[in-house]
Amino acid sequence: MHDIRVLESEAELRQSSALFRTAMVGLPAPRADGELLLEPGRTLGAFLGDELVGTADATSSGLVLPGGARVAHAAVTHVGVLPTYTRRGVLTALMTTQLRDARERGEVVATLRASEAGIYGRFGYGMASSMQSVELDLRRARLAGAAESAPVRLLDAATAWETLADIASRNPSTRAGTIDRSALWWANQQSWGPGPGPRYVAVCGEPGAETGFARYQPIDTVAWFGSRDRTVVVGDLYAPTPDAHLALVRFLMSLDLVDTVVFNALPLDDPLPWLLTDYRAARVRSVSDETWLRLLDVPAAIAARALAGPGTVTIEVRDALLPENAGAYAISADGTARVDGPGELAVDVATLAAAFLGGARWRQLAAAGLVEVRDGAALSRADMLFAVDEEPFAGVMF
Template sequence: MTTELRPLQESDWDAWFNNLDVVFGGVPDAPERRAWWRAVTEVPRKFAVWDGDGVVGAAGAFSFGVTVPGGAEVATAGVTAVGVLPTHRRRGVLTSMMRHQLADVHERGEALAALTATEPAIYGRFGYGVATQDLRMAVDTVRLAAPDLPGVDGVRLRLVDPQAALAECERVYAQLVPTRPGMLARRPGWERHGLLDPPEERSGAGQLQCVLAEVDGEVRGYARYAVKPDWDYGGPRGTVLLRQIDALDPVVYAALWRYLFGIDLTASVVVRSRPVDDPLLHLVADQRRCDVGVREALFVRPVEVGAALAARTYRTPVDVVLEVEDDFCPWNAGRWRLSGDATGARCERTTDPAELALSVRELGSAYLGGTALSVLAGAGRVRELRPGALAASSLAFGSDPAPWLPHNF
């Protein structure tokens, strides 16, 4: 087999994207979604593996900023569109692409790489660790009373055209980005991600709806959703499919949920991605009626260990020497002294004795504060070399609120 890995050219985009259609099941994206992907593609950050004149492997990245504990925005390569044709698997194509990409991210000076995975088992060997989780809920709006807080009656709700309300929704979202680790600072074009609504992908649901929540004339929250009608012998059993909900304060958040509970001809609200510490679970009387499920979401990999660890703050003071293993990015391997607290941090090379030993994958899992180092130690993936170092570091790395990825890429 003779293959060649090379950067994508503008003229290669259709062949590159067609390869991904095959890799991800052979069902082409709806024209609306495909056109959006083309519009946001950063061609210099995409590449392909060719066998003759055909694309057999593809990968790429988007340029994002990701919020880290402390509120800073860290330049991050959003790894995406990774796939190899079945004819060329287990021949080193994926490994060569991931190695090439990490070298490129390093050259660009980005401290982090991150991805969402269709097959999570693949990416640990390349140094990516599970850093955030998604909460899924199917909320029974018949048996549960609608959320209520003092002041919700003062929130004005307006049903609007989602396209026309885009700017107002983005202003709300932008105010929330610094408040929670894992949030994406979106680049131009990505504000339209939440508006994609191809009829071919609705699976029986109606078109996208948007409700704005206002207080004293200011938009302070919104929800985007669609309604999927259904009936049985007892009457209407429709489902509200909640796409996004953002609010700047608890009262507005409760008001939006009360609105969703009250949509006619529906019996449930289903949402596939919310933070694991979502306040709704404490706005209802019976969490069991929310049918909660949790699964992994964002995988994070430090590409520059020193810069990444110095970019965030720490919940309690920490001073620890880390022995880091990294087979794919050798510039990360070795000992690093991390010193920091809630005001800032430093992370520099050292020859001092190591106090914790772990791979870059574990650093990725712990980086946003959603996975405790002590839990990873319980799985045998972090070793304590100085008594007390694990407990102190695990506490320092934690985050409140929980990290969350607001949408995939």
């Protein structure tokens, strides 16, 4: 049997950190003297006898739902099992314990970033948002009559952390999928250190009233002066309003000695190409999964999410790990209620999670065989009820 318990001592937490990196294979070893930035009581260890063989932890946070409501959220990370103990039920025991703990804490949802996309569906996580990496060719890019925008200035990247946290706090994003940048998240960002090469921070807006920021760095700087393709990578673009987005894009397009700007992560409906006279100056390099969502309390999550459109759809939910979620729900713009009998649509909780933020459409999921359709007209009603104005997007790693 696996013994799952909370890790509390510094020695066990450091062992957990080293185990995670061993499980991930390609991550560097942790610094022996580095500070452990973990939320107390949320790091789990799986033991076989006296040996730590698996780990998982989480951070308390908030997640924005369609309509702008924020719900209590567990940001799940550092999930790993030693390669000598995989496929023995260790991960299942860890994830089941963690889900139950998060629900008992009153958290409505959990999310994670998946190192392997095939793992987490069996634990009820659905792929709920995507992100795109976009390359902007500054040799072709010109703004297409864009209006004036807020002023932009540079800050010292080493000392800007408090200002950046304040900007994010004062200008919360209302986009579904947004995750709170907690104090612990900011501390982890800072603890990772500057890394190789120079790094820069640009903020938009007047001092004390900034509305967004961009963190960026040049790459391949050894050959910078003689290079024919000097590239800057934007690792974090926080632009919760169109004005902030325009101001920061305008600034990045104005950089001298730069040929290409790569945005590592943008929402799928980002307006960047439409700002340009030449749409093709912005090229999508890749689209990848971002948020994997787990509904911990299905009725509470649906009640907090904005719904729109006429009619009611009855959805039957299956949830083997948290059976209290299982059942049929009559869902409409006026509210949600449990009902007896079969649903017009039947799904497992992972499929419901995929549709929940609006990142996947019900017809799309049904076409993939993930929805049992008992009433064809219910698909149209479900798509209208769960429709969103913006693609869901978190924009942060954790």
